[in-house]
Structure formats: structure tokens, C-alpha cells
Amino acid sequence: MRCMKSILLAFFVAGSASAQSIDSIIDRELPTLVETYKALHAAPELSLHEEKTSATVASKLRALGYSVTDNVGGCGVVATMKNGDGPVVLVRTDMDALPVQEQTGLPYASQVANTMHACGHDIHMATLIGTASALTQLKNRWHGTVMLVGQPAEEVLQGASAMLRDRIYERFGQPAYAIALHDSSSLPAGQIAYCPGYFMAASDAVNITIRGLGGHGAMPQSTKDPIVVAAQVVLALQTIVSRENSPLDPVVVTVGSIHGGAKRNVIPDQVQLLLTIRTFKPEVRKRVLASIERVTKGVALAAGIPEDHAPIVEVLSAESAESTYNDPALTERLAAALKRDMGDKNVVKVDPMMVSEDFGRFGLDGKIPTCMLNVGAVDPAKIASGARLPSLHSSEFAPVPDATIRGAVKAETVAVLELMR
Numbered sequence: 016m017r018c019m020k021s022i023l024l025a026f027f028v029a030g031s032a033s034a035q036s037i038d039s040i041i042d043r044e045l046p047t048l049v050e051t052y053k054a055l056h057a058a059p060e061l062s063l064h065e066e067k068t069s070a071t072v073a074s075k076l077r078a079l080g081y082s083v084t085d086n087v088g089g090c091g092v093v094a095t096m097k098n099g100d101g102p103v104v105l106v107r108t109d110m111d112a113l114p115v116q117e118q119t120g121l122p123y124a125s126q127v128a129n130t131m132h133a134c135g136h137d138i139h140m141a142t143l144i145g146t147a148s149a150l151t152q153l154k155n156r157w158h159g160t161v162m163l164v165g166q167p168a169e170e171v172l173q174g175a176s177a178m179l180r181d182r183i184y185e186r187f188g189q190p191a192y193a194i195a196l197h198d199s200s201s202l203p204a205g206q207i208a209y210c211p212g213y214f215m216a217a218s219d220a221v222n223i224t225i226r227g228l229g230g231h232g233a234m235p236q237s238t239k240d241p242i243v244v245a246a247q248v249v250l251a252l253q254t255i256v257s258r259e260n261s262p263l264d265p266v267v268v269t270v271g272s273i274h275g276g277a278k279r280n281v282i283p284d285q286v287q288l289l290l291t292i293r294t295f296k297p298e299v300r301k302r303v304l305a306s307i308e309r310v311t312k313g314v315a316l317a318a319g320i321p322e323d324h325a326p327i328v329e330v331l332s333a334e335s336a337e338s339t340y341n342d343p344a345l346t347e348r349l350a351a352a353l354k355r356d357m358g359d360k361n362v363v364k365v366d367p368m369m370v371s372e373d374f375g376r377f378g379l380d381g382k383i384p385t386c387m388l389n390v391g392a393v394d395p396a397k398i399a400s401g402a403r404l405p406s407l408h409s410s411e412f413a414p415v416p417d418a419t420i421r422g423a424v425k426a427e428t429v430a431v432l433e434l435m436r
């Protein structure tokens with residue numbers, strides 16, 4: 016009994032000592048990481064133009080002793096470190112900013128007009144650098160090869176595909192797991208959130224051109240009015256969500272842009288609709304896209320638009336992405352490790368979201384288990400006050416740097432150690 020107690024005590028002490036050592040590493044590194052974050056925040060670069068950003072990430076990782084390759088799939092960075100035999104684990108950060116004019120008024124606000132890290136990819140980069148540093152200092156606690164990936168062009172959903180097309184796995188090894196972390200504009204700074212299964216939606220960009228027969232605004236009888244047809248299409252498309260789809264399968268059909276006509280007394284020849292479609296399950300996605308084409312063409316036909324003027328419905332595959340699916344076993348395993356090392360109240364389960372990501376592509380259609388975690392980025396006092404919280408992509412989004420990066424580095428480090436212990 017006594018022996019059991021001392022074993023348990025020794026185990027507990029060892030556990031808390033190792034958890035503390037991650038904390039003490041972060042204590043030491045945090046000022047530099049926050050400085051790096053602020054520098055990245057002040058100098059954002061748009062998707063497909065991450066030259067200086069990726070050079071910064073590459074040089075920091077090189078300085079830590081990683082073997083670094085630049086220009087993988089455009090501005091992508093791959094940094095590996097082998098530490099004996101064991102699994103390859105991929106950890107990804109994105110690097111691009113958005114065409115947004117920053118309105119935070121922060122001393123380290125963007126110095127580039129109409130360009131802002133409004134999605135927190137600067138937080139993710141600082142986190143990856145912090146994790147990279149912690150791992151070099153904890154080499155006795157992991158085995159295998161860590162593969163750190165700086166991915167370009169996430170906001171246009173092209174960077175992950177570009178890196179895969181540039182044979183990242185053939186060149187640097189196929190990982191056993193791929194993990195990533197994204198900041199959250201609704202959770203308290205440093206809190207970690209997880210969601211097993213579908214986490215983020217598939218996104219499809221759809222363009223519709225409704226072609227009518229234009230003419231005089233006072234003589235509608237001799238025209239086929241595409242504006243009236245477009246108005247009917249906008250409403251009819253919503254019945255795909257409400258009447259054709261199971262309420263248990265989330266679907267969003269949004270017409271975000273509608274353009275047609277130039278003068279009040281002219282019925283135009285055509286109207287353009289730009290849509291974004293969000294779904295989770297592949298079969299739902301396929302059915303909804305087919306329904307959009309059927310409903311649009313059916314409404315035009317009912318309005319008497321001739322067959323040779325049928326609407327043109329295009330799905331823009333370059334602007335689309337599959338859903339982000341968190342492998343349930345991997346996610347639960349990471350959640351258990353995070354709760355153990357960060358405490359139950361700092362690790363919460365959250366609902367899926369209808370926003371989209373291209374990180375899931377690193378999973379090669381389910382061949383490699385993937386998991387994306389969230390880290391809260393908001394001052395807890397602000398949440399408690401009930402104030403409006405600027406969302407991701409807002410010109411006012413301003414993560415709390417210290418607490419967010421602290422929580423994120425700890426979570427990412429604990430996750431890698433769990434998979435490579």
C-alpha cells in the first residue's frame with residue numbers, strides 16, 4: 016500500500032515536473048515570440064505573395080536547427096527534425112493575410128494598406144516557431160520526425176493543394192498524423208477547443224448567369240426579364256435547404272452578389288449571381304450542387320426562357336474545398352492529453368462551424384488522420400462584459416498576443432509530444 020502510494024506520488028511529481036518544464040520554456044520564449052508575432056502582424060502579405068513572411072518563418076526554424084526547404088508549392092516552407100525512430104508528425108501553420116484595411120489602432124497594426132492579418136495566421140506562425148523551439152529543448156521526450164509546414168494561400172484555399180502537387184510527402188515523408196491549430200474570435204485567450212468528426216464545412220463557389228431577352232422597360236411582353244427570374248431563383252434556392260435536405264445535415268446557400276441592368280427603363284440581357292455553398296457530407300454536397308443547377312434551369316424554363324438561353328451554372332473548383340474532418344480517435348486522444356497537461360477547464364469541446372479551410376487536404380481523403388484545434392484569442396473580461404466581439408476577418412479583430420500564444424504553444428507542444436512519445 017505504502018509502496019503503491021510512493022509510486023503514485025513519484026508518477027504525479029514526474030508528470031507535473033514535465034508539464035512545468037513546458038511552462039518554463041514558454042515563460043522564457045514568450046517575449047521573443049510576441050515580438051515575432053507583432054513584426055509579422057505589422058507586415059502582412061496577401062495569399063500567393065507570402066515571400067517575406069515565409070522567409071521569416073524559414074529563418075527562425077533554420078536558426079533552431081531544423082532542416083528547412085523553401086518554395087514548396089509557391090511560398091511554402093517545410094522544416095524537419097529527425098530524433099530517432101518513430102512516426103512522422105506534420106504540424107501546419109498558414110501564413111497569408113487578407114485584403115482588409117486594419118482598424119484596430121494597435122501600435123503594431125499593419126503597415127500595409129488594405130492588407131491585414133485579420134484571421135490570426137500571424138498567431139499560428141508564432142505558435143509554430145514556439146513549438147519548434149520547445150521541441151528542440153524536450154528531445155528526450157519524443158521520437159520520430161517532426162515536419163513543420165508553413166502553408167501559403169489558405170485564404171484562397173489553394174496552398175495545401177499546391178504543396179501536395181509539389182510532392183511534399185514524396186520529398187519529406189508521409190506523416191502518420193497531421194495537426195493544426197486556428198485561433199478563435201469567441202473563446203477566452205489561451206483556451207483550447209476541439210471538435211471530433213466534421214469540424215469545418217466544405218465550401219463551393221458557384222457562379223450563375225441568368226440569360227434573358229432584353230428590351231424596353233415599358234414593354235415587358237416582348238422580353239424575357241432576367242431580373243424577375245433572378246429574384247425567383249434567389250428564393251427558390253432556399254427551398255433546397257429547407258425542403259430537399261435533412262434538417263440534421265447543415266447546409267448554407269448564400270447568394271452574396273447579384274448584378275444586372277444599367278438603367279431603369281431597360282430590361283437587361285442577363286443577371287449574374289455569385290454564391291457560396293457550405294455542406295459537410297460529400298453526398299450532401301453533391302446533391303445540393305446538382306439541385307442548384309436543376310432549380311435554376313427549371314425557374315428559367317417556367318419563365319419561358321428558351322432552351323438555348325438556359326442559365327449557365329459554374330462550380331469554380333479552384334475556389335472550393337472539402338470539409339475539414341477531425342479524425343475522432345486522434346482528436347479524443349489529443350483532447351485527453353491536453354486536459355491532463357492544461358486542466359479540464361482550459362480544454363473544451365465545441366460545435367462544428369460553417370466556415371472552411373484547406374488543411375484537411377493534408378489528410379489525402381482520410382488516408383492520414385488529421386486534427387485541427389482552436390485556441391481562444393479574446394480577453395476573458397471582454398467576453399464577460401457582453402461586448403460585441405469582432406469576428407475573424409474583421410478589420411477590428413485583435414487577438415490578445417501573450418495569453419493566446421502561451422496557450423497555443425503549450426497545446427501544440429503537448430499534442431506533438433503525445434503523438435511522438
Ligand SMILES: [Zn+2]
Pocket residue numbers: 134170407408
Ligand atoms: Zn480566414
Ligand SMILES: [Zn+2]
Pocket residue numbers: 109134135136169197
Ligand atoms: Zn484562418
